[in-house]
Amino acid sequence: MSTTSKTETIPSNDEDVVYFHSGSTATYRKINKDPNSTGSFTSIPTIDISAINSPNLQDRKKIAREIYNACTTSGFFYASNHGIPEAQQNDIFDTMKHFFDVDLEAKMEAHAHKNAAMRGYEPMLETQLDPRTKGDVKEAFSMGDCVIEPEQDYCGQTGHNPPAKIAKPQNIWPSATPWFREGMYRYYDAVYPLAMKLVKLFALAFDLEEDAFEKDFRFPIWGLRALHYPPLPPDSEANANGLGAHADFSWFTMVLQDKVAGLEVLNRDGVWIEAPPKEGTFVVNVGQYLERQTNGKFVATVHRVRNKTGERRYSIPFFLSQDSDADIEVLESCLEPGQEKPPPVNVGDLYIRRLLPARKKHPTSTKYRDVPEEDWSYDFLYAK
Ligand SMILES: O=C(O)CCC(=O)C(=O)O
Numbered sequence: 001m002s003t004t005s006k007t008e009t010i011p012s013n014d015e016d017v018v019y020f021h022s023g024s025t026a027t028y029r030k031i032n033k034d035p036n037s038t039g040s041f042t043s044i045p046t047i048d049i050s051a052i053n054s055p056n057l058q059d060r061k062k063i064a065r066e067i068y069n070a071c072t073t074s075g076f077f078y079a080s081n082h083g084i085p086e087a088q089q090n091d092i093f094d095t096m097k098h099f100f101d102v103d104l105e106a107k108m109e110a111h112a113h114k115n116a117a118m119r120g121y122e123p124m125l126e127t128q129l130d131p132r133t134k135g136d137v138k139e140a141f142s143m144g145d146c147v148i149e150p151e152q153d154y155c156g157q158t159g160h161n162p163p164a165k166i167a168k169p170q171n172i173w174p175s176a177t178p179w180f181r182e183g184m185y186r187y188y189d190a191v192y193p194l195a196m197k198l199v200k201l202f203a204l205a206f207d208l209e210e211d212a213f214e215k216d217f218r219f220p221i222w223g224l225r226a227l228h229y230p231p232l233p234p235d236s237e238a239n240a241n242g243l244g245a246h247a248d249f250s251w252f253t254m255v256l257q258d259k260v261a262g263l264e265v266l267n268r269d270g271v272w273i274e275a276p277p278k279e280g281t282f283v284v285n286v287g288q289y290l291e292r293q294t295n296g297k298f299v300a301t302v303h304r305v306r307n308k309t310g311e312r313r314y315s316i317p318f319f320l321s322q323d324s325d326a327d328i329e330v331l332e333s334c335l336e337p338g339q340e341k342p343p344p345v346n347v348g349d350l351y352i353r354r355l356l357p358a359r360k361k362h363p364t365s366t367k368y369r370d371v372p373e374e375d376w377s378y379d380f381l382y383a384k
């Protein structure tokens, strides 16, 4: 495994490492300089997933094998023939572009700082994944799982009422743009069922029963993040970016890109490989929870966005994780010979440990600043 995570101070001039942000800690990945190694990936494979709905299990297993190969090498793949119609893809991009064109004041009504779960609108330069920059040159709007919003039908999905401790919605919406909420939910209605079919393929990739992971995805943590990256000015500093280098804190992520390039993926030799939009595809990538569950066999590959095209770039990742109360256990088949099984990790615990340090200025982070990390709870994200 070439992935190494360290929390201690990183040697600043070590040419053998590439630095990146993984949510909570300074982390680095060692560059593979073994002259006998077979090298690293130089492009991202495309997997035709049209057989995802095939009644023939062997067809579905065939895609699962391709997914296994992609996730153990680049950690990224393009999924083609996924079945979400072009009109629906155009619809979400039209909705997003229209939204980002709205006055800043109207968008700021739903500023993420007003929402305990850190959902909502994030203006330009608000996040700063790379501390050497002035901030990420992008604006974003996030929404996600919410037990209260009727669109998500919590009772229908789970068979019981929302937990009494959750009294307020976890999403926040600007009052001036009701059509934006509708548009985001139209897209969610298309992408969520597709993501759940991919969960089954990931199970098949490990020769497990197709529904092996279902128990952890009853009302899972998910996030939909509309992103707008204006072009980086030609005179920007060398390290300026739209989104600094990071690995996702998700199980996996599905990114729909509009027509403008900018996504880059770091290979194991420390070379940035471009992942430009490919018409009719999603970019699917492994997140840190899946990496952990597979003992590092599936790689949560570092990536970033730099829009140097001169045009506006739009993209919309869908992040899927397990239920907040699920525990991640390393899959038996991924243990090394003689390796003791690591203790399980709770998804909600992991999530809050990633989120708070990534948004240090957010009121939820400052509110619990003095609480020792071992006492952090996913419940911090529920408004009182
Ligand atoms: O904009 C993109 O293409 C990718 C965004 C991304 O990596 C993220 O939001 O985690």
Ligand SMILES: [Fe+2]
Pocket: 246, 247, 248, 253, 303
């Ligand atoms: Fe990402």
